Amino acid sequence: MAGLTYVEVLIAMVLIAVTLIPAMDALRPAAAGAGFNETRTIRHYHLTAMLEEVLASPFAELDAEAVDISDPTVASVNYSDPVAQADRRLVYLSRYDADNADGNGNPFDAGMDEGLLWVRVEIEGTDQAIEGLTSQYE
Secondary structure (H helix, E strand, O other): OOOOOHHHHHHHHHHHHHHHHHHHHHHHHHHHHHHHHHHHHHHHHHHHHHHHHHHOOOHHHHHHHHHHHOOOOOOOOOOOOOOOOOOOEEEEEEEEOOOOOOOOOOOOOOOOEEEEEEEEEEEOOOOOEEEEEEEOOO
16 A cells, blocks of 8 residues: 555645634533533532531521521521621521421421421522531431
């Protein structure tokens, strides 16, 4: 088999040049998304750290705060980050109706169970949040 001719090399170079530009354009969104995903990941760990910190508090203190607030849509001033902090984490506490004994289907309405708390941590102004339940009988 004979070596490549100049025409074949020229055609190969043209094909590579023509396909390289669309290939680079296709990779541009992935490179741009890396920064976005990095921010979301950092915020996720920021949320997880706050949730663990809150859950490490004595249950009686969390329960007293939830009863004082008595509204799952109002953030706790005592457990949330200070107002001026970047990526401020808001903490919401409420007793929780897990057994739905009252039959209304609302876990934050009448019939909330003593000894069971709902905890939500969110980054203010974003869609990122993490939530869970804790009990005094752990």
